[in-house]
Amino acid sequence: MKLLKKLLKWSKITVITLLLVLAFAYLVIHILSQQRIQKKYSYTDVAINIPSDSLSIAKGKHLYKIRSCQDCHGEKGEGRLFMDNKMLMQLTAPNLTKGNGGIVDFKTADWLRVLRHGVDKNGRSLYMMPSHEVTNLTNEDLANLIAYCNQLEPVATSQEKLHSIGPIGRLLMVMNQVTVLPAEKIDHSATHTEKLEEKTGVAYGQYLSSGCQGCHRPDMKGGGPLAPGYPPVPDITGDGNVGNWNEQAFIATIRNGKTPEGKELNNNYMPWKSIGHFTDEELKSIFMYLQQLSDKH
Ligand code: HEC
Ligand code: HEC
Incomplete structure (x- = not known):
């Protein structure tokens, strides 16, 4: 009986300690995130003209x-x-x-x-x-x-x-x-290019592919799943599978959601249907950009 009482007492203490630790962790997370949420940004912008043609x-x-x-x-x-x-x-x-x-x-x-x-x-x-x-x-x-x-x-x-x-x-x-x-x-004091003259090639591919970075990471080398239950994100540089593909195979993969290796890309994780809105010319530039992002060079 004495032992049981002792055990009960200890498990109560354990539970209470755990709850306190959790409450404290939550408080810390809340304070840290709140500081960032509340932060105010200031900037000055150059006006731009909006066309209507x-x-x-x-x-x-x-x-x-x-x-x-x-x-x-x-x-x-x-x-x-x-x-x-x-x-x-x-x-x-x-x-x-x-x-x-x-x-x-x-x-x-x-x-x-x-x-x-x-x-x-x-x-x-x-x-x-x-x-x-x-x-x-x-x-x-x-x-x-x-x-x-x-x-x-x-x-x-x-x-x-x-x-x-x-x-x-x-x-x-x-x-x-x-x-x-x-x-x-964001660099809030950055200045911006007026327009790109060269609308093809590596630099243009890099410009077009900023939307891939959120998932494939800024270096396009991929990484772990973006959320629990999601697949890992592949390396799409010249060092990954993409390095073994040619331009046509890359374009076909984005258009059909199926890789040359036969893998079906799930649109919920890899939004190939919306990426498919790129023109062939644009996809060629993206492919050129990805290909030369390789450690082999
Ligand atoms: C991943 C999803 C996502 C994409 C892609 C996206 N947005 Fe948004 N956008 C949001 C969300 C969510 C909000 C609301 C943010 C908030 O409430 O803090 C928002 C807010 C906005 C607002 C502010 C509206 C307001 O009431 O003040 C504008 C304007 C806007 N988006 C335009 C765009 C444009 C243009 C694009 C394409 C370049 C775009 N968004 C792409 C999710 C997205
Ligand atoms: C919302 C996240 C997300 C975005 C945005 C995204 N991808 Fe993906 N991508 C993935 C995931 C996840 C996979 C792996 C899918 C799987 O395993 O089924 C993938 C797979 C791929 C593959 C197949 C690679 C292989 O080795 O099989 C290519 C090619 C690819 N993505 C290119 C792109 C390009 C180019 C862009 C930008 C234009 C892009 N992705 C944007 C998440 C994304």
């Missing part, structure tokens, strides 16, 4: 696709629930049209704030909006993209605008596993 708008439409805007904001810019998980985050990718529930009164300065700097009206970082992958667009491309967004057919939506991060989301943020706060990854 149909050729520029058509180029903007292509950019909207290849820069993955539609994956989160929808094909018509109508927006959608990005994630609804209390532990991770509850977040809406907003309606980008001028319809009800959309962004009305968005000026060029607002587009620059979001796309170049990844911050909200108060200067704090947005959540999950990949501005760090868009910020380096040339002024020409950015202006065309904005021109396209500005003339999106108004769509009325009644979705709630969710914007909160849960404890697991904060943990991932503190562990730097996911880019939750794009503004942290």
